[in-house]
Amino acid sequence: MIRSTHLPLIVTLATFVLAYALCAWQYPSMLSLRVVANLLTDNAFLGIVAVGMTFVILSGGIDLSVGSVIAFTGVFLAVVLRDTTLHPLMAFALVLVITSAFGAAMGSIIHYLEMPPFIVTLAGMFLARGAAYVLSTDSVPITHEFYDALQQVYWKTASGGRFRLIGGVMIVTFLVGIMVAHRTRFGQNVYALGGGSATSRLMGVPVASTTIGIYAISGGLAGLAGIVFSLYTSAGYSLATVGVELDAIAAVVIGGTLLTGGFGFVAGTFFGILIMGLIQTYIVFDGTLSSWWTKIVIGGLLFAFILLQKGLTWASTARRKVATGFVTPS
Amino acid sequence: MTDERRPMLQAKGISKFFPGTVALDNVDLTLHGGEIHALLGENGAGKSTLIKCLTGVYRRDSGRVLLQGKEVDPTLTHHSQRLGIGTVYQEVNLLPNLTVAENLYLGRQPMRGPFVDRRRMNTQARDTLRDYGIQIDPAQPLSTYSVAVQQVVAIARAVEMSGKVLILDEPTASLDHEEVQLLFSVIRRLKDRRLAVVFITHFLDQVFDICDSATVLRNGQVVGRVDLATTSRNDVITLMLGRQLAAQVRAPKPKAGGNTLLQIEGLQKTGMLNRFDLSLNEGEVVGLAGLLGSGRTETANLIFGAVKADQGKLTFRGKEIQLRNPRDAVAQGFALCPEDRKTDGIVGELSVRDNIILALQARQGWMRKVRRKKIEAIAEHYVRTLDIRLANLDMPIRLLSGGNQQKALLARWLATDPNFLILDEPTRGIDIGAHAEIIALIGRLQQDGMALLVASSEMEELVAYSNRVIVLRDRTQVKELVGEEITSDNIIRAIAADPQVEAAV
Numbered sequence: 137m138i139r140s141t142h143l144p145l146i147v148t149l150a151t152f153v154l155a156y157a158l159c160a161w162q163y164p165s166m167l168s169l170r171v172v173a174n175l176l177t178d179n180a181f182l183g184i185v186a187v188g189m190t191f192v193i194l195s196g197g198i199d200l201s202v203g204s205v206i207a208f209t210g211v212f213l214a215v216v217l218r219d220t221t222l223h224p225l226m227a228f229a230l231v232l233v234i235t236s237a238f239g240a241a242m243g244s245i246i247h248y249l250e251m252p253p254f255i256v257t258l259a260g261m262f263l264a265r266g267a268a269y270v271l272s273t274d275s276v277p278i279t280h281e282f283y284d285a286l287q288q289v290y291w292k293t294a295s296g297g298r299f300r301l302i303g304g305v306m307i308v309t310f311l312v313g314i315m316v317a318h319r320t321r322f323g324q325n326v327y328a329l330g331g332g333s334a335t336s337r338l339m340g341v342p343v344a345s346t347t348i349g350i351y352a353i354s355g356g357l358a359g360l361a362g363i364v365f366s367l368y369t370s371a372g373y374s375l376a377t378v379g380v381e382l383d384a385i386a387a388v389v390i391g392g393t394l395l396t397g398g399f400g401f402v403a404g405t406f407f408g409i410l411i412m413g414l415i416q417t418y419i420v421f422d423g424t425l426s427s428w429w430t431k432i433v434i435g436g437l438l439f440a441f442i443l444l445q446k447g448l449t450w451a452s453t454a455r456r457k458v459a460t461g462f463v464t465p466s
Numbered sequence: 467m468t469d470e471r472r473p474m475l476q477a478k479g480i481s482k483f484f485p486g487t488v489a490l491d492n493v494d495l496t497l498h499g500g501e502i503h504a505l506l507g508e509n510g511a512g513k514s515t516l517i518k519c520l521t522g523v524y525r526r527d528s529g530r531v532l533l534q535g536k537e538v539d540p541t542l543t544h545h546s547q548r549l550g551i552g553t554v555y556q557e558v559n560l561l562p563n564l565t566v567a568e569n570l571y572l573g574r575q576p577m578r579g580p581f582v583d584r585r586r587m588n589t590q591a592r593d594t595l596r597d598y599g600i601q602i603d604p605a606q607p608l609s610t611y612s613v614a615v616q617q618v619v620a621i622a623r624a625v626e627m628s629g630k631v632l633i634l635d636e637p638t639a640s641l642d643h644e645e646v647q648l649l650f651s652v653i654r655r656l657k658d659r660r661l662a663v664v665f666i667t668h669f670l671d672q673v674f675d676i677c678d679s680a681t682v683l684r685n686g687q688v689v690g691r692v693d694l695a696t697t698s699r700n701d702v703i704t705l706m707l708g709r710q711l712a713a714q715v716r717a718p719k720p721k722a723g724g725n726t727l728l729q730i731e732g733l734q735k736t737g738m739l740n741r742f743d744l745s746l747n748e749g750e751v752v753g754l755a756g757l758l759g760s761g762r763t764e765t766a767n768l769i770f771g772a773v774k775a776d777q778g779k780l781t782f783r784g785k786e787i788q789l790r791n792p793r794d795a796v797a798q799g800f801a802l803c804p805e806d807r808k809t810d811g812i813v814g815e816l817s818v819r820d821n822i823i824l825a826l827q828a829r830q831g832w833m834r835k836v837r838r839k840k841i842e843a844i845a846e847h848y849v850r851t852l853d854i855r856l857a858n859l860d861m862p863i864r865l866l867s868g869g870n871q872q873k874a875l876l877a878r879w880l881a882t883d884p885n886f887l888i889l890d891e892p893t894r895g896i897d898i899g900a901h902a903e904i905i906a907l908i909g910r911l912q913q914d915g916m917a918l919l920v921a922s923s924e925m926e927e928l929v930a931y932s933n934r935v936i937v938l939r940d941r942t943q944v945k946e947l948v949g950e951e952i953t954s955d956n957i958i959r960a961i962a963a964d965p966q967v968e969a970a971v
Contacts, residue, residue, distance in 0.1 A: 141563075141607055315581070320581060320582060321582060324568060324582065327563060327564055331562060331564060332561060335559050335561055339544075339561070339569075339573065339623075340573045
């Protein structure tokens, strides 16, 4: 039995399968494990940050600060590793605390001052970007043997594809995200908030701690994405990852989550990421197309998914079940 | 556990003040387990304020609440829930995006380790709902079920979490007849479980159908606590609508002798108003009587064009006119003072002066600004003649008391110099002094030759100023009273008498 709430997820999956089939039909080599491995590696940081964004959007909010937080994390790590003798693991822990606290602070402002998340996280976006500039305006290379060690962690397939550590981090993040969203009380509260914050309050949902928790998760995952990005590029640059928050939002929506909150799945976001990565890979394979075609196709997909959501909302209100479930009072 | 005599919940001397009004004045309420108690009163009588004081949405200003003999003072909704007082509102306060089971168990899900045990939650939900007489798949989203089912789920949640007192605030307003009966069967089961149930509704049929006793509120005071088995509908309606005004106001009632101003034929809209006919002369006041939900406000809105009618012919001064929206009506010289002045009337942040001038400026069109001097003159004129009490014309209108807000709204429409003025509950929620002034003003306007249509739930008020009274019941025009026939008793009789329907039910 297919539930109407599952339909966007199914559509996302079908889109991915169809898109991959089309790509493979034109370029059979795209079926190789090497392409799959690169898909995971190249989109690792985006995927991680999109998990946090899924929670935020499910609750009916938005987080525009994550792109800047990733850049800040990269610059912070690069500067700390250049100027101090702190071990990278300590630096990782430190930056995760900072970014989570930053998210929690934004969540508190959103809740206690009753401000729209758009404006609060927009301010957060400028703040984090500004803080990155203050640390360094140049691209700072990261050279540390621990980084080299981490970058050498991979599982090589027979065909020469490399499943790297950061791809694995993304997959683990998704798995944990799925469990938290669908199997814990916190996750239920996130969905409840997305269904209506006034009603949630009446039903006894701890709105304050849930809101703060959601933005802390988003901030923390942006920090983790920053760590992964610094492993991916071996540098920290304050101008990096501009607009990544919008890519993450796009992935969430293509993944079938309703922008108004309350409906959607973390797993959908995973396929949203893969679809976006696939488009990019296709353009690389083609070689003649401008990379801007990525944006155009993603734009078209977004429109299609927004229309689909509208249609589903309309359809689900149109065919409401009548009170047939009643049994006669005995 | 509890002995039979001790009430489940007892509220003593509850008072609640809002700026400018006394919402509740020394109200007592007693509820027994296994009893369905109706809370009756017209809009603004204080029913919902009382409920909110009991459930902790509002802090009461004085009084005590005893739950099974122990004093309680809930400050939050879920606090009162934990104490045992559950509430279900007309608007289903559940989350449509979650499943039925998730709604039922939100915040208290059965857990297995750190994770929600979905399978157990769904089976428990299925079993619980079967006790309430509905058999549905609790793993489906709530929004896939009808409002009646959602209402039962809301009741189930409230009862499972609270279990002592259940307050139902207009739960049947959006249900059809069959669904109401299903809901009632659920409520009767709860009665058998010795819950104390408070039932708020404006459908008197339903009150007599299911309730055992009733407390009647009027203007924030308890005017009666009755045993419904030994009380007639007439007595209940008399309590609700009151007759205290008779001694205070007897405005002179000029004879309506003008020409026919407006003729309404066959005005109707499905679900809002059945065929409505009215011929109105210059200088005539026609009252619209009926209980809440009988179609008073709907009639006013349909005539004014605020809601588009399905059909109906309006003839104004011998010419047929089309009113597609309120602008058309204003252009003809119509004016409407709406019932809910807080949401439909005043613009709270604007000054008193701007609020008064709003309708005139709107009629002139935004291109032609009313001159400053004229604005000043108009505003001052009405503040003086209507005796609006304020510090100065620049203060935001929301700071005025209810009565003065109402007068400023009247001034807004009088400034447009209307031929035909519709007043919907012009005296709701204002103090007794302002009340008398507004009634006197209606008399003055009538003498000036204006035609008025006044919808009101206050019998005595209608008797005081109406040349004719049209009685509405169930969205139908049921009686027209003229001249000497207009008395409170006749109006109440016309509202209550319902031989066919009573025979049918």
